[in-house]
Amino acid sequence: MPMKRRKFLIGAGALAAGGATALGTGAFSRVEAERTVSIDVETDSNAYLGLSKLSNSSNSQQFAEVSDGKLSVNIGDSGNGGSGVNPDSTTYFDDMFQLSNNGVAEANISYSFPTYNSGSNGHPDLTNNWKTPTDSNWAICFYYLDSNDNRQMITPNDAVSLDAGNSDKIGVRTMTHGLDATTNDPLIDGSITIVADAPDAGSP
């Protein structure tokens, strides 16, 4: 295969050049131009959508993991006897990870939960859109701290806007009202999809 490609390249030079003199008019019959496209797969911290552990956050150090370059959050064993969040409670984990826009234009970043599968990827007492049964709050919600250190929730219906080159520290809030904590079911065990959309760079 490499030989074949090389041949194309030579052909391109000759044909394109032929048009210059022989015709003088700029007409061509066929141009074949082989070009280099290099696309590297990067760690989440260095990729265009940046997701990194926060070195100065105990929550991030304890619960965020990077494996194979991919960030995950595992709120489980605390190492001090705790193995999960309390039932009938709201729990906040500030500064769980850093979200960065490593692209070239302002991006609106949002997320979505997987399709709820009762007892498989989500607690069986949740509603099928990942809300608590009694008060219909999002069981899991991400947030950032505003300049007054108020926690600003980012629900799956929202997006946060980040300029190119900017970052936000993202926290995780859990709400567990009305959930039976004796069944050993996790609140969630699945994949969150994060979408960064940069309208100035074109909207799909």
Place this chain on the structure above:
Amino acid sequence: MKRRKFLVGTGLSATAGVGLIGTGAFSQVESERNLTIGLAKDPKAYLGLDVADTPNGEYGYVDDNGRLRIAMSDENPSAASSPMGLGVNSDATSWFQNVFTVCNQGTKEASVYVQDDEDWPTVPLGEGYPEEGKRRLDFHLEEHRQQSILGEQNAVTLIEGSCAMISVTIRAHSLSEGDQVLAEIDNQVTINANSFD
């Protein structure tokens, strides 16, 4: 460079031979003819290739040899001097709208397409990945994400003097840090333009 010269030379000899055959036998004819060849950088060539004047144009550049390169990697000159990342996320689909332009700077209508390759990488089938079986890299016309220009059957027609902006989709599902999305095709992509009377 040497081989390119040879190819041009072959064409000339054959033409010269036609006129001479009727005059009788000869063992060898060597005729020198003047030949002037203009060679332009990609943006100014008959098949004009250039970075787009858009934010995503920053993912491409014209190299020291005048060739357009697309670099979503640490090879990108902007990556060193700006917060730009060094590659696409693993297990993700990335869409870059309007990265480069293709212009027909000849004098006739041309059909332009990206040449397909039997080794073109795809997302593996049957392993539960999103977009399984789809191409890891695809090229599209402007905002038309569903309209590929990969393969001759998907060629777009450009009238002389016109340009199209080309967008790029990358599907890195099942790949990890350090992988190159286009390893199977040696990071090489061929753009073809056919011009018919």
